[in-house]
Amino acid sequence: MTDVLVRREGRLGRLTLDRPASLNALTLGMVRTIDAALTAWDHDDAIAAVLIDGEGERAFCAGGDIRTLYDAARGGAWAEARTYFFEEYRLNARLGRYPKPVVSVMHGLAMGGGIGLGAHVAFRIVTETSRLALPECGIGFSPDVGGTFRLGRAPGETGLHAALTGARLDPADAIACGFADRLVPSEQLGALRDGLSGCRGRDEVAALIEALAVAPAASRLVAARDWIDNAYAHETAEAILAALTSSSEGESREAATTIDRNSPGSVKIALRAVREARRTPTLTACLEREFRVTLSRIRDPDFIEGIRAAVVDKDRTPRWQPARLADVTEVEVARHFVAPEGEAGLGLSA
Numbered sequence: 001m002t003d004v005l006v007r008r009e010g011r012l013g014r015l016t017l018d019r020p021a022s023l024n025a026l027t028l029g030m031v032r033t034i035d036a037a038l039t040a041w042d043h044d045d046a047i048a049a050v051l052i053d054g055e056g057e058r059a060f061c062a063g064g065d066i067r068t069l070y071d072a073a074r075g076g077a078w079a080e081a082r083t084y085f086f087e088e089y090r091l092n093a094r095l096g097r098y099p100k101p102v103v104s105v106m107h108g109l110a111m112g113g114g115i116g117l118g119a120h121v122a123f124r125i126v127t128e129t130s131r132l133a134l135p136e137c138g139i140g141f142s143p144d145v146g147g148t149f150r151l152g153r154a155p156g157e158t159g160l161h162a163a164l165t166g167a168r169l170d171p172a173d174a175i176a177c178g179f180a181d182r183l184v185p186s187e188q189l190g191a192l193r194d195g196l197s198g199c200r201g202r203d204e205v206a207a208l209i210e211a212l213a214v215a216p217a218a219s220r221l222v223a224a225r226d227w228i229d230n231a232y233a234h235e236t237a238e239a240i241l242a243a244l245t246s247s248s249e250g251e252s253r254e255a256a257t258t259i260d261r262n263s264p265g266s267v268k269i270a271l272r273a274v275r276e277a278r279r280t281p282t283l284t285a286c287l288e289r290e291f292r293v294t295l296s297r298i299r300d301p302d303f304i305e306g307i308r309a310a311v312v313d314k315d316r317t318p319r320w321q322p323a324r325l326a327d328v329t330e331v332e333v334a335r336h337f338v339a340p341e342g343e344a345g346l347g348l349s350a
Contacts, residue, residue, distance in 0.1 A: 002033040005055070010197030011048040013041045017117075020056030025065045026113040028084045034117075035091050038098060048200050050098070051193065052117060053105040057129070060105065063112030064088065066139065070307040073298050085144075085294050086346065088113065089287045092146045093348050096120035096283045101202045103209070105189060106130050106180065116145025119179045120283060122202070123209055126171040126180040127189070135166030137259075137266040140306030140318065142273060142293055142336075149286035152277030153178050156225045157232035163270045164232075164240070165258045169221065176219035181209075188212045227252045237268050238325050263302045263318070264325045268333045269293060276337075284348040289337065291346050296336040 005016040015034055017024035034052075041047040054060040064084070072081040095102060095117065104118035107127045115134060118124060126132070134143040134151065143151060143163050151159035154177040161167060162177065174180040184192055195208040221228075231243040231252060237259075244256035259267055273293060277286050297303055301321045309318035322328050339345060 002029040003027065004030050004033040004037075006033065006037045008047065009193070011046065011199060012193075012197040013037065013044075013047045013050045014193075015050065015052045017052075017054040017061055020054075020058065022065070023059035023062035023109060024054040024056070024114070025063060026061055026088070026117070027065045027068065028087060031084075031087050031091050035087070035094065038094060042099065047100065049100060049196055049202075049205050050102045051105070051196055052102065052121070053189075054107065054114075057108060059109035059114070060107050060130075061111075061114030061117055062109045063114060066112075066307050067311055069298070070304060070312065073304050078299070081298050082295060085291060085298075088116065089145065089291055089346055090348065092116040092120060093284050093287055093346070096146070098122075101205045103192075103196060103205065105184075105192070106132060106174075107186065107189070109133075111135060112147075113145055115147050115150070115179065119150055120146055123182075123205060124180040125182055125184050125192070125209065126174050127184060127186045128171060129186060130171050130174060130180070131168040132174045132179050133166055133168045134163060137164060137262040137270055138166050138306065139310050140263040140266055140297075140300070140302030140304075140320070142266050142269045142290075142297055144290040144294055146283050146287050146290070148270075148273045148277035148290060149280070149283045150177070150179050151274045152280070152286075155222055156229040158221050158225065158228055160232045160271065160274050161221070161228050161255065163274050164237075164262070164267055165255050166262070167221070167255075172216040172219040173221040175216050176222045182213040183216045184209065184212050185214060224249075224251060231255075237264075237271050237328075240271075241325065263306060263320045264322055264328045265300065265302055265320070265332065266297075266306075267325065268328045269297065269336055272333055272337070282350050284346075284350055288345050288348060292339045292343075293336045295340060295343065296338075
């Protein structure tokens, strides 16, 4: 059982993540099922478009199956963990350049691995229930699945704010920050699915979505750019935290509290990764960098400790190593961006 429903509906190839009790958390089997379906439909003239959505009302996909990754990392099963991320990131890249129009419906929660499935395709839909986030700094990890590519292109410093705090983006924020394209009300999703089954190409898909979409509200995140841009423009994580803490804005101080609670190592790694992503022209190049960081980070104590505190024991009191931003050196950060000896990477073309 792969927990993905694969079927044809007219001219539409439809993929539905089917683990609603687990918020459609993404397993390696699910990655492989999606990839196999894309391969089958790639040159199938009967399929004109692909739809990816999730079963249940609560989530499109709340991320990777991190409990399984925790068990692998805790047991030293590095090859198993590498296989998961290798295949997941290659799927993220494939979705970003699939030759047929892919539509994602990121209803409910879309976090971590859900961003990798939904935020790089040709047509990215959110509903009024959508909440998107890359909360990896809170579990001793770092934004991945191509997330740094999107974060690096968000307006001003909003992407850096979202990376370091794991802020949840509502539909307006998601569209304004480049993670989604259009807002389609939940009551119109049936019409969207029905319409897609008859579409014969990209132009018809675009016209259908445009007919069903509504204008989002103003983005609260973009409206807060004055304090966000001022604080996150500082060079170091320590200076950013100090600026947020000293601000008169309540939201700024809340951001400081969140960053101070997150893994110091993850915060500094994410800061560098997002800033480097701004200078990186392609999604695939960002994924290659993220893969290097991931292979290093999963071997660090913070990855196991972060998942333990958030998912396993749920005590919400992680003991980070190092425990302070000041103790995370630039040398320590830099080592995560270097491929291990003999590591070939994802093998993606630019």
